[in-house]
Amino acid sequence: MPNIENLCVNTIRTLTADAIQKAKSGHPGMAIGSAPLGYALFNKMRINPKNPDWQGRDRFVLSAGHASMLLYSLLHMNGYDLSLEDIKNFRQLDSRTPGHPEIEMTPGVDASTGPLGQGFAMAVGMAMAQAHEAAIFNRDGFPVADNYTYVLMGDGCMMEGAASEAASLAGALRLNKLIAIYDSNRITIEGNTDITFTEDVKKRFEAYGFGVFDVADGEDIQAISRAIDDAKADTERPSLIIVHTHIAHGTQKADTPSAHGEPLGDECIAQMKKDMGWEYDPFTVPSEVYAHYEKMQEVRTAQNDAYDSMMKEYEKAYPELYARLMAWHEGVSEAQIEKMYALFDNVPDAPKATRAISGDILNKLYNECGIDNLFGGSADLGPSNKTIIKPAEFFACGAYDKQNIHFGVRELAMAAACNGIMLYGGMYAYCATFMVFADYLKPALRLSALMGLPVMYVLTHDSFCVGEDGPTHHPIEQLASLRATPNVAVFRPADYKETVAAYISAVTSDKPTVIALSRQNLPQYDCTGRDALCGAYIVRDTEKTPDGIIIATGSELEISLEAANMLSEQGVNVRVVSMPCMEIFEEQSDEYREAVLPHAVKVRVAVEAGSSMPWYKYVGKCGTMVTIDHFGVSAPAKVLAPEFGFTANEVVNAYMEAAKHH
């Protein structure tokens, strides 16, 4: 049966087998098993391979990122800028075909995937973004945002908690343009899914509020296509299409775990090709396949052109909306930045928790600075994280235009959904929880960093000053863990002005920003200011070269300044440096950094209510620190501060200790 469909499917299968064999590394099983599914899906998708970033395109997330050769084969065949040469370089340095899909490496890849479960949660975020944009911008006859978001999941994705959280969220939000496809091959690395995954996935997803469709034979392209049509026709809720496939279908390793993550071997590949009547050389795409997709390209180009024409009409019909939409997609403007800088001057006249300040600023960004493409919320801690933007209306079915999101108690899906929102484009996503629960969302924050997505992580209750809730709620190592993560900026502002700086930095950044905020009230300082944007700066200096330097962040600036004054009374001249963001300080010039922290000044003390680990870099082996390397205990914060040594007196003692070494 050498029809074109079979030819395309077999091309995917042979390219997959050949590339993985050549690389001596990769995951052939699912890519081969889901080849018909991938073929059928890409035919259904509204995409333009010649314009891969077309905003109106359907999105596709390969949540089972290890099946990357399925995606690369499809991208090549469909006509994306991904050559056979690229495919021959699968998994090699600097190739466009890395082991797992990465957005910046390959045109047509909509999300970097690999860590299971998260791709699905990102797709949920994309569908949220589409619904939000549609509700605000679509008008009769002008479907500005009406794309579908497709996501392909495997058994592994189905088992991950991230996917469960995201599915529950998607069901509650009734994201009807989300279509998840579950490649159910029932084989994982340790064996058949019977060994540990016996649940009724259909029933589970129905319980979440999904429409669930079943395709009994994963080789049946027509049935898969019909299921996609059925899913689209279900306009009330998100859809899951369960496609029953066989891992490494058509090979001797079919239905075995060994097909999952290692090359099939020459013999197995030869057998597969023989059985399918494939007589081409390795890495061959038959000319009929190219011709097939070239024809399809005409339709796709026409679709893209029609969308562009529609947008031209939209510009005429709704010039203001159009301008607003363009502004969303262009990112923050100079005018907006200017308005943000103006916020520096509105210092409150009383002590205030930086979480409350953060809430005020978020509201001002949205309501006063014109950054009305903020879209985010908290994992059920909005009133506590102070992340609700007024008017306090929430994104929901029937209210998709609203900017606040109820993420529910689902930290990991929340952060992954924020990645999806940013990937969709046009919005600034933010999410929030207590800082100690950054642990729950870390896998998604890591993907924000890897993809360079400026998601804002609003993490309140940033130290043991949480108090009574006790050690499970006291962050200790979280600052260290977040700072150790590449490509993340971690801000821990001390007061209002530094919080403004954190937000300006976050909104103008090309990477995620963590903003660590206090539960408790903090004073407003005269000595702080815009230099916080440099990451670290002098907030108290001495006339002569300082005898020593105290470096502090956030809530600990207060006792540090107090300690400096106490030392001054003893004739010791101490500079105080506020360091709200180490990563941004490290980006400053050598001159600036030397000016703030001169090498010659050896006596140094770091003060922060978190792990000592990040601070050795700045105080050296001989410096001392007022930090905390043990778990907290349940008690009022005011009792804990002296208990844990966070007093001006203790900072003075630490300084004296450091001075002894020099």
Next chain:
Amino acid sequence: MPNIENLCVNTIRTLTADAIQKAKSGHPGMAIGSAPLGYALFNKMRINPKNPDWQGRDRFVLSAGHASMLLYSLLHMNGYDLSLEDIKNFRQLDSRTPGHPEIEMTPGVDASTGPLGQGFAMAVGMAMAQAHEAAIFNRDGFPVADNYTYVLMGDGCMMEGAASEAASLAGALRLNKLIAIYDSNRITIEGNTDITFTEDVKKRFEAYGFGVFDVADGEDIQAISRAIDDAKADTERPSLIIVHTHIAHGTQKADTPSAHGEPLGDECIAQMKKDMGWEYDPFTVPSEVYAHYEKMQEVRTAQNDAYDSMMKEYEKAYPELYARLMAWHEGVSEAQIEKMYALFDNVPDAPKATRAISGDILNKLYNECGIDNLFGGSADLGPSNKTIIKPAEFFACGAYDKQNIHFGVRELAMAAACNGIMLYGGMYAYCATFMVFADYLKPALRLSALMGLPVMYVLTHDSFCVGEDGPTHHPIEQLASLRATPNVAVFRPADYKETVAAYISAVTSDKPTVIALSRQNLPQYDCTGRDALCGAYIVRDTEKTPDGIIIATGSELEISLEAANMLSEQGVNVRVVSMPCMEIFEEQSDEYREAVLPHAVKVRVAVEAGSSMPWYKYVGKCGTMVTIDHFGVSAPAKVLAPEFGFTANEVVNAYMEAAKHH
């Protein structure tokens, strides 16, 4: 209706309200709403308040840890060693009544909880441990291990991915002695659950394979009791009892989010007490209540005595089994430790990946050293993590006696379940995944650390040498993050002997141990040895005082030794220190640490394929490092090592750079 049941329930409610009001901090809503449920459940439980650690007791996990006053009220009333004075000290420093339950603080608390979802997953682990122990030790007429595990969850727990993963696992394993109770009050911090949690929980849990029971009225103690009986009668599968309650029932704040996490206020409490006809002073437990529980204590004492008698008979009938059971609960013996030390001598005669070595050692611990209470597995990466203990048989319904666990692709539930296994007692739990996915399980590892549970975390593929799988699979910051976590020992062994040391340390520890293992082959060194148990030690020294020191871990010891030899040829005398475990090195005497890393030797280089952050402590500001602070890329490991600067030449260059500063 002043019957005893009402009196008890009202005692819980008033103690809760009073304690939280006095502390000016706490979560009254759920504790008040689920008071009848808690009352009914504790009456059903096989416990002995006078012997809280009785191994035969039913377990209770308050997964919704914020409802701690429910538990403390019940513990006090039931006669545990928790006084009214303790309850008056709710949330105060050093009290037995911390904000969230902590095992080491309060008799009768079976698990430290607070981070949502994890309590349920720990309960699943406890039920797994019970099933395992029962399958091995129970005999006709001798139900050595036949307790139930009860867990109380709220809406928040239900939304967390950890709970979804654990429920799917429990269903697959058919853990019929697990009875979860869902306090469905439909109120979370941001509002009614309608806003984001609309799923059909009953259907979802049926999909997992749970028997689900419904109690329409959470005030109906008889109905709750009957549901517990029904759940017990369902001997084929785990149970979920959905109890429909009202947060802060009987107060003016009933059914409102404000009842969740703040004191009710004097007025609201007065109204509640008035409405229930409560005329006692604050913090009063009526004498009828005490009398009620004193009577119950007689039954409980008799139950405990009967169990003890049964065990005495068991000892006679099955002396070998009894001895083995006792050995399990006593922990590793001197004889076992001796056998483990003997492993040091069986060095393989060829290079080998430390993950493979780890697999060999795990098998030897189980099969040769007599540590047959190892119980663990991997999150579907067993063949890759090398964690399968022979005979390669797996824990499952009908095979609960088997020692290997298929955790499925559920890292967080896996680690939390291991906590549950350790809390149950008598076993050593281990779990495994790729090191980069330590991020997924970190919230549970943190609880291992907080509770001091020596769970073993076998994390393989411990650097960018994973290679082709790319940046989503390359750990970078994970070592820093794990080391920053209090009360965790992080081992990164360089070869066979150091891996033996890691396991000896892990099995004899009172805290969790992470064992970071290589994917790739590593050489066996003559210079390594038992001193690895000191955390760091000299593996290459110089005749005179060294000019400098190179400190390395794991796979980087090889290039470090090579670099030292190259430097030696240039007349530079370099000591090499292998530092498999920083935390244990820090526990050594000042003298030992000074001998290994003399202060006088300032020229220092650290070499590790991970973040630089942990190393400033040892090399100081002026030292240099061969570390990696950026994400990896997809390419063969052999290509990446020089690309990322991990060669002996680069270590030499780093040394020269460090030497320049001195």
